[in-house]
Amino acid sequence: MNKAQFIEALAEKANLSKVDAKKALEGYMAIVTECMTKREEIVLVGFGTLIPRPQSSRLARNPKTGTPVMIKPRTTVKFKPGKYLLEEMNSK
Structure with missing residues (x-):
């Protein structure tokens, strides 16, 4: 959608x-x-929680060349589904 x-x-x-x-x-x-x-959580009871999550820097590889690249630390968002959302998703 x-x-x-x-x-x-x-x-x-x-x-x-x-x-x-x-x-x-x-x-x-x-x-x-x-x-x-x-960096505040958003809690929607029954639906889920949006949680800002810090990621530390890490070493990765350029898929084209194979050379190592350092990825900077950043913040991502984790979604943790709520009880009612999970029940609805798995009821069918």
Whole structure:
């Protein structure tokens, strides 16, 4: 599902116009981005948790040349699914 399809589905499920659904999605993405930048967790009970996770620097290889390359430390996001999401995914 791409962003346009998601907006259409959100509009249908929440009984919103596509314009309002797009604004809601963009607002959600802005809040998530802001929280992840501040290294704050976002807990949506039953659905899941977004957790900013630091990664240390590490040595990797350039797949084309095979030369070693040092990857800088960075922060990634881990999603831990909630109980109800997992139950729904595995019930069928």
